[in-house]
Amino acid sequence: MNITAAAIHPYRLPLRASWLTAAGSFGARQGWLLRLDDESGASGYGDCAPLPGNAAETPRHAGSQLCALARRLIGMSPGDALQTIHARPGPGDAPAARLGVEMALLDLAAQAAGRSLAACLLASQRGGWPRPLPTDVAVNAALGSLARLADDRVRAACDAGFGVLKLKLGVASIDDEIERLRRVAALLPRGVQLRLDANGAWNLAAAEGFLHACADLPIEMLEEPLAQPTLPQLQSLQRQTRLAIAIDESASLFDTERLMDARPVRRLVIKPTRCGGLLPAFSLAQRALGAGLECVVTSSVESACGISAAAHLAVAIDNRLAHGLATSAWLAADTGPPPAIVNGRLLLPSTAGLGFAPYQGIVFSPLARRAPG
Template sequence: MKISKAALHPYRLPLRSSWLTAAGGFGEREGWLLRLDSGCGARAASGYGDCAPLPESAAETPAAAASWLCAQARRLIGMQVDDALQAIGPAPGDAPAARLALETALLDLAAQAAESSLATYLRAKQKDVPAGPAPAALAVNAALGSIDRLADESVDSACRAGFRILKLKVGVAPIDHDIEQLRRIVALLPPGVQLRLDANRAWSGAAAEYFLRRCADLPIEMLEEPLAEPTLEQLRSLQGQTTIAIAIDESAERLDTLRILQDAPVRRLVIKPTRCGGLLAAFLLAQRALAAGLDCVVTSSVESACGVTAAAHLATAIGNQLAHGLATSEWLAADTGAPPTIVDGRLLLPHAAGLGFMPGKGIAFSPIADWPLEE
């Protein structure tokens, strides 16, 4: 299967309301949808990838990502898909979102050729992973945004939709206000529903300890990134003081992922494919984390439907029983296509070989050759 053509579609997707965190916020997602074509006639196939640079990334702007995509995709024209996967090399530090898009499109084509879902294909590519098809569905948490803006109706709606884990952003408001709002929300929860909190590095060590003491009686399943200036020692101490799973996300690179895997100071590691620079690198990281005693949660950064679908295949391939953070598509007022369906708190993977993503109406691609390279 040779790559015959490559094309891009630029997008700006407005959010229904601003995505606010202690680290800032954004009101739209900007990026690029990549299409790689192969074969012709009855053997023709298209693979898709989503390039959505993280909003907080200063190095990988959408323009820089597009330039990297164009340069790399142009040199892959005429290559076999497997050779192209080898040619793009390991994930770079300067263009992880662009590399993710290119690798995803190649893996989409490869999985279609193998007549398997992308999740099953990912499992088959890794050593020491049980053979056989990946599950067709996985649990996901509701993404309800900042606790400071959360209405009772949103909590009730998520619970009625079958979500068993509700994720909230904390750390934007003063800590006692957050605790007061948490107790208000907990009073609304039916039995068995738990909360997952993300502080986005809002607090000092003393503030995080205070928060955990005050919330020890609440049904909190996970607290993500509580410390503003985390060290492995601080995280280990904090995890030792609570039964709540502490999770590392954006601070993993700063703390050195290798040391985290060696020391396992907390119970969970959050994996964002965009930050990892590819699905294969993310899957390998998850396997290494599992061997180190860390559970993994795959999360979206409000990518388009293509990116969320790819992340869902990754989470399904990992195969743990945790709820993953992939129910973010409702935040978008427009999208690149239909996102995966969520029923009773579970995301359903497309019934198709490969990624299973199709662009929506009005998505127009331009050949890579038409895009100028950034100087």
């Protein structure tokens, strides 16, 4: 079934509280919902939400690229359109825009095939489908900055069944943060662990000191500890600790082949927006897993549409780790109902495709439509 129409809905979703990290803060998420319609009457949805503070892809640039890409796809099949958008990403490319278009195309393709988007991702890898797919995925509680964390939020997350609690570090002195972490750890039931993200706040000596001081705490992962990481520095840190060191933004500093060969850390954080699509993100995860790296899919507080897509990616990876997708509660408004989270697990919809539907009040503006006949 070929694509007959494209439409967009711009949005600005305020957060309930500012999202504070060592790299900066933001109080709202700006982006666009894309809707693609096909000849059968089906609609596929995509979320284009450029990463906050990303100078290489401003919201204005992402929006213009999203519209340009979507207009080119009218009259094409979803399969041909997918090949088109991933053919030649180059200088000035807009990964959030490409993700939004790809998401809507995969939604249409999965609906036509009568299976989930996660199953379509698996089918994209030779020998990767069919296999039984889980219908839910473990997620960590996203508690925000340690500096602003109240004890009752820790207790509430534990009562809600989360086994991993994620905290942002790097906005206070290391000594103060270590003291606060010890107080938080004292609140945790047996078996609950902490996942920490320093957002590149420290030099090597500070990171080593932190790991040594916190060696007895129930920490399962430390993400982006170094301000200017090198492969040898990351390898040195990982050798010094039992917990998983993870990299996210800094992975772009290294050649992918070199990174896979060196395996300087245990985990790679994967954001579909940074990868420019679910298919490239899944391909990267498969390569990383083959090289012996663990993968965690995380959100940057995307709308319900983007969270739904990232959840399908996490289910397709199926590595039993907790993924960073429980961020919808941070939004004071959303584009549609987010996936439900029960006892620390995100539940995928049972419908074919992405499983996302926008709220009734969401209004889409036409971008392009195929002429009748």
